[in-house]
Amino acid sequence: MLAVEGLVKRFGGFTAVNNVSFKVEQGEILGLIGPNGSGKSTIFNLLSGTLPPSAGSIKFAGREIGGLAPHRIINGGIGRTFQIPRPFRRLSLFENVALAGYFGQGRHSLAKANEAAERALAMVGLPVDRHATVDGLGAAGLKKLELAKALATGPKLLLADESLGGLDESEMDQAALMLRRIRDETGITIIWVEHIMGVLMRVVDRVMVLDHGEKIAEGLPHEVSANPRVIEVYLGTDAEATQAAAATRRAV
Amino acid sequence: MQVTLRQLAPWIAGAALIALPFVHRDPYHLHIFVLILIWSFAYTSWSMMGRFGLVSLGHGGFMGVGAYVTALLWNHLGLSPWFGIPISLVCAGFLAVIVGYPCFRFRITGHYFVLVTLALSGIVLQVITASRDWTGGSLGFSPNRIKGNSIAVLQFEDKTTWYLIALGVWAVGLLIWRHVDRSMDRYALEAISEDEDAAAAAGVNVTWEKLKITVLSALMTAFAGALYTQYQMFITPDTVSGIAISLQMVFAVIVGGVYVALGPTVGAIITILLAEFLRIGFGTKAVGWDNLIYGVLLVLFIIFLPKGILGSAIEKFRARRPSG
Numbered sequence: 001m002l003a004v005e006g007l008v009k010r011f012g013g014f015t016a017v018n019n020v021s022f023k024v025e026q027g028e029i030l031g032l033i034g035p036n037g038s039g040k041s042t043i044f045n046l047l048s049g050t051l052p053p054s055a056g057s058i059k060f061a062g063r064e065i066g067g068l069a070p071h072r073i074i075n076g077g078i079g080r081t082f083q084i085p086r087p088f089r090r091l092s093l094f095e096n097v098a099l100a101g102y103f104g105q106g107r108h109s110l111a112k113a114n115e116a117a118e119r120a121l122a123m124v125g126l127p128v129d130r131h132a133t134v135d136g137l138g139a140a141g142l143k144k145l146e147l148a149k150a151l152a153t154g155p156k157l158l159l160a161d162e163s164l165g166g167l168d169e170s171e172m173d174q175a176a177l178m179l180r181r182i183r184d185e186t187g188i189t190i191i192w193v194e195h196i197m198g199v200l201m202r203v204v205d206r207v208m209v210l211d212h213g214e215k216i217a218e219g220l221p222h223e224v225s226a227n228p229r230v231i232e233v234y235l236g237t238d239a240e241a242t243q244a245a246a247a248t249r250r251a252v
Numbered sequence: 253m254q255v256t257l258r259q260l261a262p263w264i265a266g267a268a269l270i271a272l273p274f275v276h277r278d279p280y281h282l283h284i285f286v287l288i289l290i291w292s293f294a295y296t297s298w299s300m301m302g303r304f305g306l307v308s309l310g311h312g313g314f315m316g317v318g319a320y321v322t323a324l325l326w327n328h329l330g331l332s333p334w335f336g337i338p339i340s341l342v343c344a345g346f347l348a349v350i351v352g353y354p355c356f357r358f359r360i361t362g363h364y365f366v367l368v369t370l371a372l373s374g375i376v377l378q379v380i381t382a383s384r385d386w387t388g389g390s391l392g393f394s395p396n397r398i399k400g401n402s403i404a405v406l407q408f409e410d411k412t413t414w415y416l417i418a419l420g421v422w423a424v425g426l427l428i429w430r431h432v433d434r435s436m437d438r439y440a441l442e443a444i445s446e447d448e449d450a451a452a453a454a455g456v457n458v459t460w461e462k463l464k465i466t467v468l469s470a471l472m473t474a475f476a477g478a479l480y481t482q483y484q485m486f487i488t489p490d491t492v493s494g495i496a497i498s499l500q501m502v503f504a505v506i507v508g509g510v511y512v513a514l515g516p517t518v519g520a521i522i523t524i525l526l527a528e529f530l531r532i533g534f535g536t537k538a539v540g541w542d543n544l545i546y547g548v549l550l551v552l553f554i555i556f557l558p559k560g561i562l563g564s565a566i567e568k569f570r571a572r573r574p575s576g
Contacts, residue, residue, distance in 0.1 A: 050449055069459075070452035086450035088443045099439040104455030110436065153455050 104153025316493025
């Protein structure tokens, strides 16, 4: 459903994304991992139209979307979250999501927007209360709100920039399971960006690893975490932890 | 009982305002009321976009276009304001697109947007002053008078008619404010004012939303300028355009309250009463004092009462009665 070919993004003399190609199949969860600054978020910004690509092609459902304005890409069926939650604090919790439901689905009707908002809030487990404010939410709640906003736009492909830093272990697990549940219940295809490997590996179908803007590995989770290049550049000296993680997975 | 009273209040106030000129016929007072209503409408127009953080110092330009295009078409081509005003609105809307679209498309926001719009004010003032063969330059311009009253050319001698016209326009301004306030576009604009990228990720066409509200605001402001011209029958570049007028709009709205519907109206009452007080109390000695006082008050308000007089009053009132 998504086919990326030779994607390049340069900022002046710095190449943030260098000739990256990959495909995403309908209904899968693709994990996108890599150390800080490896180009994960830049790829998301290119896919969602926040930044125009310097070169390469992005085909979504057979249509070229590289360089389109973000609202057109969102309306075309891609939803995204931001790594650091960006709620609208001048709107209520419900209004935040209803806004996405209205403008993210081609401004059809208010009733439809409210309905989409209710569904999205229920799915991520936030209160469907019209008077709740954003200010009452903690780190985990704000991440759920990000997800609800993205879901309300009615995506076929969800770009989840879900850096789970700032959450405790059980919250991380919940967040990971929620993504899988969203995929299972709605059939939405998901690309999940993360730099903590453990939780992600348990949920995704496939993993792609980036380093310095280049794709260095792609495959099933256990293949990737056994890849020596991944261990070297991504995990560095933390090889023991990887092996431990791999062991738990084999046990599961 | 409380609810019904609240629902009735706007109708009672409206009836009282309509009845006023038939009860109280003092022409000077009516003149002040008309000025307050026209400027309230102009300030409401400014706050249509100002409340979303789109601070424009170019509205003097839009007002000047509304005033001068209407008056020039009447004097030089004999075109009735019924046609002149729509043409002037088209001109102001065109100007708003020319200035707004590049700013919004290329993300000129915050202080940079203020500076671009400031230039617009300056340019319109310069054009009016420089084309003195048609506009009379800085000496001002009077639309040709016809004898008596005429709806066809929008000239009326009695203050009561003008009061009712201004009242109607002011009320329509508030209705437009309310319409926007209750629309999804308001959500979009609030979101844009906080975070353009996040708004775009929610599917909002950021450029289009900003352009729409800017054009609406410009059209309303130009209409205020045209109305002022038809009422005063004398305009100068400094009374309907330029940076001073733009600043006066910002000042009045901030004093009254930018986030509440009647805030700009409260601002207009205060600024016009202040100007009249200085004019009558100190005469020619006080020329320019009002601008000095505006400046000082503006600083004080931004620091101590950023929501304005009405905005803060409503907030206090609600805080005291949380159930209401």
